[in-house]
Amino acid sequence: MNNANIDISSGTASCPSRYLLDQIGDKWTMLILTTLCEKPLRFNELRRCLDGITQKALTQALRRLERNGILARRVIPSSQVGVEYRITPLGRTLEEPFKALHIWTIVHLATVVKAQLDFDEREAEAE
Template sequence: MESKQPTSPDIFRADCLSRQVLHLIADEWTPLVIYALEEHTMRFGQLLKRIDGISTKMLTQILRALERNGLVQRVVYPVVPPVVEYSLTPLGQTLREPMQALKVWAYGHLQEVAQARATYDCLDHTPIQEATASLVQQRSL
């Protein structure tokens, strides 16, 4: 039985391909891999060193997913030991601008996010306290 795809993309629909594409690029590690590869072609070990905290297993999974979806090209050179290099494909290059915008936003709002976290962490978040604070705030308006 064929599954019907919506006539126009709707990211809020579970069966929409756009959601799968967003999931591909909106995880913790994929943007970092793309940032690293926009600098230049890299070997696996170089990527591991460049991206602090990523595991070998996770980097392998991310690179495979990016290759499968046409965003990264993997080239294996037939030498001993084998040399494998990764680079962004032309499709992967199209992510440079939106990823750069995310990086600029993140750098530009570091202090605001830190302040919001500190404020949030100082509050009592039990349900009764939050409801009371909300009522007090509404009454003061």
């Protein structure tokens, strides 16, 4: 596919960037990639690291990430066949933006919580 023919600034519903941004911005994607930044993991190891994720949600996220070239899947032949996931060089390019977002979250969490409480209070008064 020739990237020069894709207008990502159009904002149209069919713009491919919407699908990619939807996946990259997904909470599970961010947590999966953050977890895999440390080292490759097998499916069940990864699932244990991600409290609250279902097997179905993890499988779907991993497939999308693999399809987009962000993760690589490797079958490990043994007595019990296993699958290991690792971040590709393309996936590694998300490490810095994710770190920046994580730092922003930590720095501004108290402000966001206060804004939420203020909003909820105004909404309660309006009722």
